[in-house]
Amino acid sequence: MNIVKRLRLPAAVAIVAGTLAATLACTTETVREVPVDRVVTQEVVREVPVEKVVEVEKEVVRTVEVEKPIEVIKEVVREVEVPGETVVVEKEVVRTVEVEKPVVVTQEVVREVEKIVLKDPRAGGTLRSNFPGMKTLDIQTAAGPGEVATQTHEGIFARTAAMTSAGMQVDSWQASSDGLTWRFHLRDGLKFHNGEPVTARDVRGSAERSKDKPGLYVQFYQDFMDEWTEIDDNNFQITLKKKAPFTLDALADGGATPTVPREIWQLPVTQASTVLIGAGPYKLEEWVPGDKTTLSRFEDYIPSEQRSSFMTGKKVALIDTIEYIEVPDTAAQIAAIETGQIDVLLSVGGDFAERLEKHRDVNLINLESPARRLGIWLQHDHPPFDDLRMRKALQLAIDSEDILRGAIGPAKYWRTCASIWSCGTAWETDAGSEVYNVKDLEQARQLVKDAGHEGYEVKFIVGEYHPVLAGSSKVVRDIMESIGLRVDYQAMDNATWRATRADSDNWDALITASVGFYHPYLGATAHLKKEGWLHKYKDDTGKLTALWDKLFADVYTIEEIQAIAEEIAEAVYEDVPIVSVGEYFELAAARTDVKGFAPLLWNRPFFNVWLER
């Protein structure tokens, strides 16, 4: 393990150097653009044989027989009888003239092009998956298609398995030498499910509608981007106010910019779309709200020629039909996959994981890296946690193993992680972590006493609807009580929790389970900035603010970014904007006859997946 850790950095640097060399060899551009995200830590690449289209040209000799008709000469003579005498006035005679029946045979050569589709033998079938539910067809809403959009939509850029960015709807791009102008070319043959072509105008319109979507993209759009213009139907250009070393990352950020047709992107973002139209390999066939969503293969989808890796590259819709079924009860979900009535569980709770692990017909998939981060957010704008001593007291008292065990269960589904940056990524660091998971209750009690908050009643709001939050919060409550605090434990449903936490007066502490800090430019890092989130982080020393400003101010090498990331980690442990608990793994499950299924993070792609039945 240590050898792997030691080799990780040189390997990453070597790969980056190789990538840079290859890039320089191909272009004469002198862009100081450092591909900060080209650190390849793991690469899951699946090459899936696709349907082949064979065009055959052949000559056909066609024989045409022409039959000459019989010639008939008709002479009409009529005979009229007059009493007493017979006078022939007219006589009708039919005379048939026999003529030859020559058959003319001509030969014509026709060139036919026959299109033979060699279908992949694995193609076909219906895959059934559980689904937490799609409450609206608008992809810009949290209650929207979610996983469905993974199959039905595409953006201009997307993430590879190594969390790097790669072109999806664009096949080539170019940056000017000053790094301020970027030109992009759309892949040929892109079509929406309604048959309309995907144009640069649609890309711009979709980007405009997504511009307020939280994440790196919104920062890019608001602070760095100057203008987004379409050059023609297939080309567009982005000009920047200042250099953004994360331009491609921003464009791939969490699927923030899936391309949608005009009828959707022209709607204001507050008006939910009532149709689901994308340009991905699957299209919506039927939506029964609260019950099921059916997708079918989009026959006009032309896969990219690039290598397939997670959400990028060649996507082949091998499965004919995907059925997402809303199964609200966890026990029913488990029973359904065990009996084969559904093929995939998008997410599995720790309670049932071991049971599924033992099932011979089910594969449990542990998405270890990047994992989910469990963190305690403390309200900074009023007592008691506006006092650094109180934040440090809680940090010192935390027993990560206890909390994670209470939240998730068996130890194989979680890990303590001393790094502020996600463990298992290139950014993992021990910087500042001497105070992590030390369980020093005595010192914590002393700090509470020194701050004069002994016996203070902490308003602790808990998202009881979420098993991980509910489980971890109970242990954290005990820890708070053990250092001399009283806890007003308020368990609530999602809507109430969201409404309550919006007002900082309503709470002192809460726990979240988020994607964490897996990249200095991405994920939930914006929450660690001054006034960055609902916890109203004060950053009294100004240290973290200065470090964030520094990170976004210039273009750096990997080593330079890692150095800044380490400083950020130290500052987080010093000023405690968040108390880090640890990480747990997302678990998914699939029947053993589901092949090629490689979920990662929040995406469960079903393209390049087939059923071996």
Added chain:
Amino acid sequence: MQAYILRRLLATVPIVFLVGALSFFLMQIAAGDAVGVIIDEEATLEQEEALRDALGLNDPVLVQFARWMGNLFRGDLGTSLISRYPVTSLMSPRLEPTLSIAFLGTVLSVLLGIPLGLLAAWRPNSGLDRAVLFFSVIGFSVPGFWLAFLALWTFAVKLPIFPVLGYTSISEGVLPWLRSITLPAIVISVSTAAVFARMTRTGMVEVLQQDYIRTARAKGLAERVVHFRHAFKNASIPVITTLGFLVVGLVTGTTIIEIVFTIPGLGRLLVTAVVDRDYPIVHALLMLTALVYIYVNLLTDILYAYADPRIRY
């Protein structure tokens, strides 16, 4: 009788509106709104407010109420705040699964509960009576969700006779339809059958001690005739009352069953709507519940008159 029925039917209009109004103001008390469900977790407060404005949730409560009532008078139950689909279009496909389970549940309850009650009353305090009592107590005490899980595990996982999840419409065939609703119907019918058995048994034992029954027996009538022709009709009035309440309970109270068996019915829709604060759906479903109560009660009253000719309206 007809005038009575007409009066009762007319009375449903103000009652339903009253229930709707009550539901509207009660939901205003609940914390949170649909915005929390629609918008991203990391959205800013400004973005949340903009969406709230667009949905009209920032308007004064009375303005919202007047708007909703106005639509209701025009026969418009409104649009889901989240999916933006008409409430009626969300409710209508869910009626069939709920009514199917309620129908089969009622049939099974009656077919199981009433004969058991009659059997128990045939020989009071006998072993059979005690066995029926045991079934009644267990059937009524066991929580529905536990029974549902047990049934699911036994008859869908271990003995895969019934499907684990889903509902098959009757339009796809009677047998697949029956297969999809049998297990949930059996589960919900256990507790109601237990109640029927107790009610029938008690009613029958009481009636069988009346003078006219002694007279009937003195006339030499067969015990079967005494029980079914003379006693059961009089004993059935409390059973009819119970039947009314239980049918309403079956129509409106199948939520847990629908969740466990993944049936896309009205109960699940209501729970989801309450959790998501999708007010128009909640209001419409509560009004529908009120309607079911009113109509089933009316039907019960009509059945009283049939069971007991002395009752006249």
